[in-house]
Amino acid sequence: MSRPNIVFILADDLGYGDFSALNGGLSSTPTLDALIREGVCLTQHYTASPVCNPSRACLLTGRYPHRTGSVDTLEWWGLERLALRERTLADMLKAAGYATGLVGKWHLGAFDERYHPQRRGFDETVCFRGGMHDYWQWRIEWGGQARRSDGRYLTDLWAEEASAFIERHRREPFFLHLTFNAPHTPLQVPDEEVKPFLGKAGVPTGGVARLYGMIHRMDSAVARVLETLRRCGLEENTLVLFCSDNGPQFGGRGDERLDRFNSNLNGCKGNVYEGGIRVPMILRWPAGLPGRREVGGMVHFADWLPTLLAATGTPLPPDNLPLDGVNVLPVLRGEDGKTQTRRCWQWNRYAPLPECNAAVRDGDWKLVRPWRDGAGEVPDIQWLAVSMYGPEHFIHNGIFRPPYPVVEIGAPRAPLLFNLRADPGERENLAEAHPAQVSRLSLILENWFAEVEAEWRSLPENRGQAPSHTPLS
Structure with missing residues (x-):
């Protein structure tokens, strides 16, 4: 063929x-x-x-x-x-x-x-x-x-x-x-x-x-x-x-x-x-x-x-x-x-944050780290319209460079645990009932994030940049 x-x-x-x-x-x-x-x-x-x-x-x-x-x-x-x-x-x-x-x-x-x-x-x-x-x-x-x-x-x-x-x-x-x-x-x-x-x-x-x-x-x-x-x-x-x-x-x-x-x-x-x-x-x-x-x-x-x-x-x-x-x-x-059958995810605005909108799935088990307050905010969203309708501005003048806008970030929230075979709709949080699974999956997710975030920061485009996030007291 x-x-x-x-x-x-x-x-x-x-x-x-x-x-x-x-x-x-x-x-x-x-x-x-x-x-x-x-x-x-x-x-x-x-x-x-x-x-x-x-x-x-x-x-x-x-x-x-x-x-x-x-x-x-x-x-x-x-x-x-x-x-x-x-x-x-x-x-x-x-x-x-x-x-x-x-x-x-x-x-x-x-x-x-x-x-x-x-x-x-x-x-x-x-x-x-x-x-x-x-x-x-x-x-x-x-x-x-x-x-x-x-x-x-x-x-x-x-x-x-x-x-x-x-x-x-x-x-x-x-x-x-x-x-x-x-x-x-x-x-x-x-x-x-x-x-x-x-x-x-x-x-x-x-x-x-x-x-x-x-x-x-x-x-x-x-x-x-x-x-x-x-x-x-x-x-x-x-x-x-x-x-x-x-x-x-x-x-x-x-x-x-x-x-x-x-x-x-x-x-x-x-x-x-x-x-x-x-x-x-x-x-x-x-x-x-x-x-x-x-x-x-x-x-x-x-x-x-x-x-x-x-x-x-x-x-x-x-x-x-x-x-x-x-x-x-x-x-x-x-x-x-x-x-x-083991995969990880993480996303927030600007530079990646640990323990924020992240998940790991390993077989039937899935651990979720919920959003941290403020991590989804985009204070400079007005530039989206310029990007859409007048991209020549950035083509001619270049993009912005860090530091990123300062956003106050809340503390990490408690992890959630789901068994996707029994509960594909993620309706029942099993974290309290299975603390060993929470610990195991949390370690997997933490190690993964440390590895991929370090690789992101090591890129020539990003080297030496620190996120402009201010933790909430």
């Missing part, structure tokens, strides 16, 4: 409960529902972070986000940047003879050309480089050439450009990374997409109705890409993967509130409960994977780089930095194989 093409589709802030096949028809995702029926569905698939770019950094490197330098979403501080020493999946597949393309959101280096995706292994790029973007008033870069909006809706533009990439490279192996920014805010979509959900039973707010409209539009965009593969005769030997970078965004006020069904998982984007880090993954590869199956083994974003290298017969460069992921291709094929 010839080497497969890879189409890795990444949604932004999509949860398990956003598929109509899983929410009783509240939303409408006929294309993704068909993929669920035809393909391989993972039921214990974890992202690397409860927010955007740290997960993307792990996905492309096979390494925990802290190691890669990409620890927070605030591009005006450069905290989203993928360290220059990292080698990406695109780098490796390009060296192996694949045509490589990125269409969509980048968010691994917004304002410095050294971090441009064309410097990180992608031959062709059509993207915005920050973390959030307007769907109508966009500024998109075709390679190094920026263009302002021509009236097209951004999700539609991504589908057009992804299909064109497939057409251009239909006679050679290719890796296409299609990274929708939908359904990330702002909640913008053509009116005809919203109408079927307004006032629908079970759709709690107008904000959720618009979000479901955005998801339906993205589903139609996926259909266009899949149809291009079929029309080009590439469907059989193309590995299509679809997942989300983190769990669904909740919150908001009044009719804009986004809280909604998420398959009874606890939490949402931004926290390390299951609802923030456990995300859908669907695969379809008719020539290489038996379909119509579920896989219950634990799989993590770090596993995709070694797995896709194995699927394409591409060796890991001998001088590559050590991976945190493992090849799960045998497990996906239903053969003998194991997955890594």
